[in-house]
Amino acid sequence: MKKCLLTTAALFSFFAGNLPAMAQTNNERQASSEGGEVYFQNCTAARAAGAAPIRAGEPGYRRKLDRDGDGVACE
Structure with missing residues (x-):
């Protein structure tokens, strides 16, 4: 179990630096319309x-x- 958690943490830390959009919370993504994407x-x-x-x-x-x-979505 510890080995799995360490591997997951290592993968996350590697990819987190390459994916800045992942650092945003869901509320920030939902509320943001200035970035061109909703x-x-x-x-x-x-x-x-x-x-x-x-x-x-x-x-x-x-x-x-x-x-x-x-x-039509969310009707």
Whole structure:
């Protein structure tokens, strides 16, 4: 168990330096629209931010949030 944790910690520390976006919290990513990207972890988060429904082409839209594939997410 200790060896697994050490390996995981070593991998995380290696990749963390190369992925600065991973350092942001989910709330920072959801609230940030100035960076050109809007990300909602799920439809609950999109609704809480007042962004739902999200249409294809709008910031924050992604196929995973569009269950029926009609181009409107979190409806």
